[in-house]
Amino acid sequence: MKSGRTLQDHTSSQPSAAKSLVDRPVERVTSAFEYEGLQMNVRFYGRLADLLGEQMKLDMADCSIGQLRAAIADRHPLARAEILSQRVRACVHDVIAGEDHLVGAGGTVEFFPPVSGG
Amino acid sequence: MWRARLCLEPFDPAAALAAFAKQIDAGTGAVVTFTGLARGANRNGLAVETLFLQHHARLTQRSLDEIAAAGAERFNVAGIDLIHRAGAIAPGEAIVWVAAAAAHRRAAFEAADYLMDRLKTEALFWKREDGADGSTWVEPTDDDHRERARWS
Numbered sequence: 001m002k003s004g005r006t007l008q009d010h011t012s013s014q015p016s017a018a019k020s021l022v023d024r025p026v027e028r029v030t031s032a033f034e035y036e037g038l039q040m041n042v043r044f045y046g047r048l049a050d051l052l053g054e055q056m057k058l059d060m061a062d063c064s065i066g067q068l069r070a071a072i073a074d075r076h077p078l079a080r081a082e083i084l085s086q087r088v089r090a091c092v093h094d095v096i097a098g099e100d101h102l103v104g105a106g107g108t109v110e111f112f113p114p115v116s117g118g
Numbered sequence: 119m120w121r122a123r124l125c126l127e128p129f130d131p132a133a134a135l136a137a138f139a140k141q142i143d144a145g146t147g148a149v150v151t152f153t154g155l156a157r158g159a160n161r162n163g164l165a166v167e168t169l170f171l172q173h174h175a176r177l178t179q180r181s182l183d184e185i186a187a188a189g190a191e192r193f194n195v196a197g198i199d200l201i202h203r204a205g206a207i208a209p210g211e212a213i214v215w216v217a218a219a220a221a222h223r224r225a226a227f228e229a230a231d232y233l234m235d236r237l238k239t240e241a242l243f244w245k246r247e248d249g250a251d252g253s254t255w256v257e258p259t260d261d262d263h264r265e266r267a268r269w270s
Binding site: 045046047049050091094110112113114115116117118 | 154171172174176177180181202213214234237238239240241242243244245246255256257258262
């Protein structure tokens with residue numbers, strides 16, 4: 001009985017979830033990619049955040065870190081040298097990622113300029 | 119025994135030392151501490167009103183843990199403690215404090231030196247100096263990298 005009720009609850013929640021998508025205010029819709037979950041989430045730190053903002057969403061499907069850097073450089077020429085610099089490290093799921101690392105659609109990539117403590 | 123703390127508010131190095139001293143065992147004959155302070159002027163002699171250290175929600179603490187653990191592993195020390203500030207820091211306030219306790223002084227000196235060299239180049243912070251003339255992001259110097267390379 002318990003599992004049946006859980007299934008029923010789950011099933012009955014689906015129409016309302018779909019409805020909330022339909023009812024989403026138009027001004028919040030940034031692109032068709034958002035509905036498909038294909039936006040790449042990017043976070044920047046340090047001087048990169050000054051240049052590009054702390055967060056950015058890009059309409060991109062699966063891509064490598066290198067491709068993501070190139071896409072950001074194309075869209076933001078003033079930050080081109082910084083984002084393409086290999087001194088800026090990419091981080092995915094809290095692990096430093098190489099240029100060939102593939103990021104799935106809807107994934108999050110963080111870019112770290114050189115760090116300094118002390 | 120090691121501990122590393124990320125601190126978002128001003129802290130008192132003297133109180134940190136007193137607490138650390140209570141935890142060291144009877145075999146300890148040396149405690150070395152280092153305190154790094156926010157300077158009121160940058161490398162070019164211009165006034166710094168605020169030093170801002172941006173940190174990462176998860177990875178900054180992890181980097182501090184990794185450095186403290188590596189110091190405890192590498193040197194013959196009885197204990198290591200470190201505190202690192204983040205956020206807005208006024209000139210004269212402590213940014214970083216490290217302590218190493220050992221049976222003899224050499225290991226304690228070396229461990230504290232090692233911790234600082236790694237913190238300068240590898241702790242996950244982004245450091246900005248804010249002054250009347252604007253803001254500047256600060257990166258490790260060539261000297262900082264040379265000092266770090268001594269331990270490779």
